[in-house]
Amino acid sequence: MLDINKIRADFPILNRKVHGKPLIYFDNGATSQTPQIVIDAIVDYYTNYNANIHRGVHTLSQEATDKYEQARIKIQEHFNAKHSYEIILTAGTTESINIVSSGFSSILKEGDEIIVSALEHHSNIVPWQMMCEKTGAILKVIPMDEDGSLRIDMFDELLSDKTKLVFLNHVSNALGTINPIEEVIEKAHKVGAYVLVDGAQACPHIKPDVQALDVDFYVASAHKMCGPTGVGLLYGKKELLEMLPPYQGGGEMIETVTFEKTTYAGLPHKFEAGTPNICGGIAFGVAIDYMNAIGFDTIQQRENELLVYATDKLSQIEGLKIYGTAKKTSVISFNIEGIHPYDIGSILDKLGIAVRTGHHCAQPIMDYYKIPGTVRASLAFYNTKEEIDTLVEAVKKAKMMLS
CATH class of the missing domain: 3.40.640.10 (Type I PLP-dependent aspartate aminotransferase-like (Major domain))
Known part of the structure; x- marks a missing residue:
């Protein structure tokens, strides 16, 4: 089992605040955070x-x-x-x-x-x-x-x-x-x-x-x-x-x-x-x-648990579509019908949540789906279910504000 509190203590940046809110970092697909030992x-x-x-x-x-x-x-x-x-x-x-x-x-x-x-x-x-x-x-x-x-x-x-x-x-x-x-x-x-x-x-x-x-x-x-x-x-x-x-x-x-x-x-x-x-x-x-030292089996188990949890919670939001449902790692790329992904990402940032928006340097994929881009939440082993709950509520708030 992963001692998540001990793991999170290894990453000093996870203690900071963004716009007065505790940082929730879901942009690990772009760059993971750096432990103190590194x-x-x-x-x-x-x-x-x-x-x-x-x-x-x-x-x-x-x-x-x-x-x-x-x-x-x-x-x-x-x-x-x-x-x-x-x-x-x-x-x-x-x-x-x-x-x-x-x-x-x-x-x-x-x-x-x-x-x-x-x-x-x-x-x-x-x-x-x-x-x-x-x-x-x-x-x-x-x-x-x-x-x-x-x-x-x-x-x-x-x-x-x-x-x-x-x-x-x-x-x-x-x-x-x-x-x-x-x-x-x-x-x-x-x-x-x-x-x-x-x-x-x-x-x-x-x-x-x-x-x-x-x-x-x-x-x-x-x-x-x-x-x-x-x-x-x-x-x-x-x-x-x-x-x-x-x-x-x-x-x-x-x-x-x-x-x-x-x-x-x-x-x-x-x-x-x-x-x-x-x-x-x-x-x-x-x-x-x-x-x-953590172990990749442990990392995979933890991240898959987070992926399943986040997918279930986000899927319950009306109008939210997840792109890419084949076997995958801990990435959820989604849009809300009628709302530009950039606008959602901007509101999430004001709530202290870091996600990636846009075509993610993979424009042919977006062209295939005929969309300008997605909101991408990419999870790491140091993330928590509580952070996912906060993300879900923030997405609901963004949807209400932008609809």
């Missing part, structure tokens, strides 16, 4: 061993390097990568995807086909469109269904020997839908295609095993996992990372440099040009330790 790790770095890594022989540099590489190993173990050098530390999910799309821009040719899903965040659409413009590759889309699930039967029809790459998220940020990535990976591999999975929304709720999945690339961000912003990971199979060219040139990613020729460093440094977000990487490792 904040302390960031302060400790800048207080006690702030130095650049991998390059210095002095004590501070050695300490910082050790902590940073220890964090890489923690991430490797968490995702069960075979080698620590298969974990590339990046600025986040978006950069991770761009590293892969940029690399394949020099490999794909005109007429090659790539497949994305209709449930993608813009960051898993736009880089591939840019790559297609450069290479002449053709972008195809796995359609979605009314319940927010993917039409896997249509995926079968899209696959061919021309398919080179398949991209989809593990969990939809807009609807919370859990996609059948195991099935997609298996089917894609049968035609010789590589698969990249955007795990940004899955990793706060699910502990992926990249070897068991046999996924080619997996990407995620620390700030969805109780970690800091500005840091994330790209997992790639060794042979694929070695096949791709470097994403950026500069310090750290080189082996030798002359004016005639430069040779590149091995993994992971080949993709880590320049000074990284050192304290961010270290804090990412601490955040993973924190979540594993």
Whole structure:
């Protein structure tokens, strides 16, 4: 059982007030909150061993390097990568995807086909469109269904020997839908295609095993996992990372440099040009330790309980429609008939409740439902049923004020 009072005490921001009301934070799909132990790790770095890594022989540099590489190993173990050098530390999910799309821009040719899903965040659409413009590759889309699930039967029809790459998220940020990535990976591999999975929304709720999945690339961000912003990971199979060219040139990613020729460093440094977000990487490792100490089975059980409770309570409000009813994580995306989601979100904010409104960087999903956006309440393990009760009453009040 989760000691919710003890857990909430780990998050100092949950004690603050917004517009005179106790903060109720239901925007975890955008950014989760940060426990004190992670904040302390960031302060400790800048207080006690702030130095650049991998390059210095002095004590501070050695300490910082050790902590940073220890964090890489923690991430490797968490995702069960075979080698620590298969974990590339990046600025986040978006950069991770761009590293892969940029690399394949020099490999794909005109007429090659790539497949994305209709449930993608813009960051898993736009880089591939840019790559297609450069290479002449053709972008195809796995359609979605009314319940927010993917039409896997249509995926079968899209696959061919021309398919080179398949991209989809593990969990939809807009609807919370859990996609059948195991099935997609298996089917894609049968035609010789590589698969990249955007795990940004899955990793706060699910502990992926990249070897068991046999996924080619997996990407995620620390700030969805109780970690800091500005840091994330790209997992790639060794042979694929070695096949791709470097994403950026500069310090750290080189082996030798002359004016005639430069040779590149091995993994992971080949993709880590320049000074990284050192304290961010270290804090990412601490955040993973924190979540594993709670346990992902415990987190899933708690969040599913909150999801069922919130869905039941919100569904009782007349005129409220929930989008995405397929198997999902703790996300409820909804509208009230005749009321713009932005207006509801603004009133909720005045009552101290943080939700997300708009298209959630998933405009094709909103176009499918023919709506401008939704109100999204995304729940985390540190939320409570009492907070959900307050949300429900606030939504009722917003409806009364705006009707």
